[in-house]
Amino acid sequence: MESEANKILDEVTQGDYKYGFVTDIETEYAPIGLSEDTIRYISLKKKEPDFMLEFRLKAYRHWLTMAQPKWAHLNIDPINFQDIIFYAAPKKKKEVSSLDEVDPELLATFNKLGISLDEQKKLAGVAGVAVDAVIDSVSVKTTFSDTLAKHGIIFCSFSEAVQHHPDLVKQYMGSVVPYTDNYFAALNSAVFSDGSFCFIPKGVRCPMELSTYFRINAANTGQFERTLIIAEEGAYVSYMEGCTAPQRDENQLHAAIVEIIALKDASVKYSTVQNWYPGDKNGLGGIYNFVTKRGICKGANAKISWTQVETGSAITWKYPSCILLGDNSVGEFYSVAVTNNHQQADTGTKMMHLGKNTRSTIISKGISAGKSNNSYRGLVRISKNALNSRNYSQCDSLLLGAGCGAHTYPYIQVDNKSSIVEHEATTSKISEDQLFYCQQRGISAESAIGLIVNGYAKEVLKQLPMEFAVEAQKLLSISLEGSVG
């Protein structure tokens, strides 16, 4: 019975990565390898103030004392940091202020990826999406900055923020994820290139979705983006992040940091659709994705919600977390992680309950196919003072075929008696019965798998902003094409 189901799953086409193209653009590189000189080069290129260079060098020196963590359920080939280029930027002729001045080749690239950088394309009366487009190490264009500025919202590249809003950067950068936090956070703090900066002032509800699109283009290059989101008292913002990379035989490194600060009564919703190149069917190539994402609910009643759909990367190491410091603050983590072929994912969250009456929800849906391994790793910690706190966790695994693995590593620590923690976990398979039932109604095996997987992930997908949800649904089906051996 099962082998029949496997055969059908196997036959469900051989899908290729759609975003694997390379754009031929003139690029400027840092000398290969990592040293203090590399860091000085990056800082100089970005015309950074002294405090940034000092921060980078401190991080670098700390990183040198650290070793790559081994606790994740991942097989990682040794990374030779001297073989990586840490900075690559499309050469620009001059500073760009309008879209006409952005290299047409870059515009074409983003159009091909389905990302419009043309503000005129916004339909009248419909809330648009403001986009910060990052290619390799630099942001090439941020749309709607002027519109947003009218509300006092700052949405720009991180590099611009360093230039124009150094005080805010100084105040918040590293406050949630210090450079000492972990190996990859230290590395990022030393060499980070670009990313987005969002600041929503007190009482402002951001009128449009903010989003950053990350694209790796250059070969042998790492991308080290850094994003900082600050929501002042009573502010609200929904932020989305998407990413792709060309198809290459060698592994490429991506080590990012995202920090979110939500003050009293503020609410931040952060959605990711991660579709880095996953490597080929034999596990050759693909992105190594080591990401530290963390938010802090600093004031009372603050809320941070993470939603992620992880379909890409050869290796994913990522735990978007919430520090619930303010009383009554809320943390949420909704995740769908798909692994196929030889992909490996070790992903989950940390919910640190420090304030009273804090609440957190974790919904994690793992889908494994092929020879892949998919792990959920989560920590729920309720401190002594976090009285009357609650956590609900649900971790489900769906297995497609017999060659893949699903693992769950929940860690729970509760230090007071008035709090309640619930954890539910299930493991299931797409059964031959389900496939046959769908096919008997005239639905092809391919559509049936798409339907079943999307149904399974529904609780998470419905959390995504509409602009993302449809794309994510398609992506889920596509990522499983050619699954199971």
Add this chain to the structure above:
Amino acid sequence: MQECRNEGSLAGEGLVSLNILTFDYIKEFVMLLSIKNLHAGINGKTILRGVDLEVNKGEVHAIMGPNGTGKSTLASVIAGREVFDVTEGEILYQGRDLQKLSIEDRAREGIFLGFQYPVEIPGVSITNFMRTAVNEIRKFKGLDPLPAGEFLRMMEEKKQLVEITSNLTNRSVNEGFSGGEKKKNEIFQMAMLEPTLAILDETDSGLDIDALRIVANGVNKLRRHDNAFVVITHYQRLLDYIVPDFVHVLFEGRIVKSGGKELALELEEKGYDWIKKEQE
């Protein structure tokens, strides 16, 4: 009008030759399913040992028999379930060799199987499920997808036909359904897909008398001169509501007795023992 009459007289001449063309043409036109000497099994174990069955358009056939004689296997083999191997014999559907068609193509060509144990598909609403099915079948027939409004109207109409409440279709397919709800859902899907050949595998099992009546009414309302039903059941009870044209007894992988609806009553009265004895 004048021209019509002229043509009419020509057609009259044609009728004579039609009689000469023999009965075969008409037979092919009304014959839906023809099973000859069908042998099939699973994992090397033979279950069907030479089934012969002919079903014409407009007919309702009941297949009865004790447990484990191959009733559900027959239904699954017609639907094309891949875990079963056909080792001998043929199944013709509208004159075509069914074995050359995939499961979904059989469904798209009008074969419907009402499941004995409908499976749950969590997170997929019946509406979404049916919309996918209807549109894939339309695509197969070269038609555009049904516009959302039209689809919803069709849903409402069919829901009334099978007397199901509207909130059922918003729920995930069969998830947490009672036995009766699952079977009503099967009949609802049948109404939506309007099959040419519907096989109902023990649709009556586990139903109380009200649900049984609703299910049977659904079938009766869908009966037409151009479709056919094969109703697999253990009990005569269902056949009080769905009156069959033919009753067949499947025993040890073969149809050993066929008759009219009275055969069902006879079986009800005497049980299957006398069939067994006859076979010995």
